[in-house]
Amino acid sequence: MARGPAKKRQTRPRAAAGRPASAAGPKKARTRPALEWAAALLGAGLTALVLSVIAAQAFLSDPSPPALVVRALGVADTPQGFMVRVRVSNLGERPAAGVTVEGTLAGTGEPETSDVSFDYIAAQSSQEGGLAFTGDPRAGRLTLRAKGYVEP
Amino acid sequence: MARSENGAYARALARGVGGALLFSFPLLMTMEMWNLGVTMAPERLLLMMVASLPMLLGLSYFAGFEATFRLTDEILDAFAALAIGLLLATGMLALFGAVRGDATLAENVGKIAICAIPGAMGALLAGKQFGGQVMEAPRPREAAGYPGDLFIMMTGAVFLAFNVAPTEEVVLIAHQMAPFQSLGLAALSIGLLHVIVYELGFPGEDLRRGSGGSARVFAIFTGPGYGIALAMSAYALWSFGRLDGVALSEAAGMILVLAFPAALGCATARLVV
Numbered sequence: 001m002a003r004g005p006a007k008k009r010q011t012r013p014r015a016a017a018g019r020p021a022s023a024a025g026p027k028k029a030r031t032r033p034a035l036e037w038a039a040a041l042l043g044a045g046l047t048a049l050v051l052s053v054i055a056a057q058a059f060l061s062d063p064s065p066p067a068l069v070v071r072a073l074g075v076a077d078t079p080q081g082f083m084v085r086v087r088v089s090n091l092g093e094r095p096a097a098g099v100t101v102e103g104t105l106a107g108t109g110e111p112e113t114s115d116v117s118f119d120y121i122a123a124q125s126s127q128e129g130g131l132a133f134t135g136d137p138r139a140g141r142l143t144l145r146a147k148g149y150v151e152p
Numbered sequence: 153m154a155r156s157e158n159g160a161y162a163r164a165l166a167r168g169v170g171g172a173l174l175f176s177f178p179l180l181m182t183m184e185m186w187n188l189g190v191t192m193a194p195e196r197l198l199l200m201m202v203a204s205l206p207m208l209l210g211l212s213y214f215a216g217f218e219a220t221f222r223l224t225d226e227i228l229d230a231f232a233a234l235a236i237g238l239l240l241a242t243g244m245l246a247l248f249g250a251v252r253g254d255a256t257l258a259e260n261v262g263k264i265a266i267c268a269i270p271g272a273m274g275a276l277l278a279g280k281q282f283g284g285q286v287m288e289a290p291r292p293r294e295a296a297g298y299p300g301d302l303f304i305m306m307t308g309a310v311f312l313a314f315n316v317a318p319t320e321e322v323v324l325i326a327h328q329m330a331p332f333q334s335l336g337l338a339a340l341s342i343g344l345l346h347v348i349v350y351e352l353g354f355p356g357e358d359l360r361r362g363s364g365g366s367a368r369v370f371a372i373f374t375g376p377g378y379g380i381a382l383a384m385s386a387y388a389l390w391s392f393g394r395l396d397g398v399a400l401s402e403a404a405g406m407i408l409v410l411a412f413p414a415a416l417g418c419a420t421a422r423l424v425v
Binding site: 032033034035036037039040041042043044046047049050051053054055056057058059095097120122123124125152 | 157161187202227228258261262264265268
């Protein structure tokens, strides 16, 4: 991409003198537009930033295994029963895949169990989903837990 | 004068963005790529990023026009290309909702970093591809010599290997192929590599063909080229953790599958660079 101006610098004297740029005015060939420096410095800065974040990941942290915490966010009535919105947070420093969350509702007649699986929960991140029940979770005793994960 | 040079450079940057988009959008729109940005072992991602710097530098040299190697220019170009690759990946991934404000910095940076490298390669090539002005004979190419040819084959192999390696299909294809099919694929890879290299050619190839013919091209380009394709496939698979805990025969199968696109990358890199 920087080739554009680089080429311009070279072709102009070349076209004029019909000789390689190196033979024509070395001063002209040395001129670099300010934008070229700016772009390169930006690139160098961003690269350094990215490298340092990844290096910190690689060398500083001793990643702790996924620690999964499930919380209910609320209950909504649906045409077919009730939907509990849940948020699974991974407090650990390693990502977890295939996280299965199970909710058990007791105290509203037959105990019922629902589960849902999350494809992927990154380290120190969370995902939301829903668990459906036929009984009203607000009336019973709802327990939520993450049952397991797969190392991605 | 200064203004027009800046203007010309701005246009070159714009071409670079176009090239970066063209080269990186298949990866930007691939789910496995985002996941890899997070799940990849950070040491391997770091190694990949660091290794991409000399590769971009080399590409900047070989894709360039100048007959002389001026390190400052190449370094500036390589970093400018990285700026384009990183910013483009950030912008597009944010637009796609893959990079989010509520995710951790490390997660977002991982996703961006892994998509930025192909973008930077595209940016460098676009500066050359769409340059448009008639140049003299491609001097850097001749000057590049045999190691340069191998280097360019390697960048082609790396590019396609890293494009395909993240997908599940590599594993799946390796699984569903019987041994004789694997051997057939290897033969096809080598055959295509040879035909493309021999027929479509390398610059200065007239000389080589005259001096040696098909067998010679096979020995100096096709053989080493397939070796490079295999090595880069193995590296890409290892980087993405696909070889971890996998039996040797399984690993060989996957490498062989990935070496097919890698060999095509090897063979065609010369047409692009």
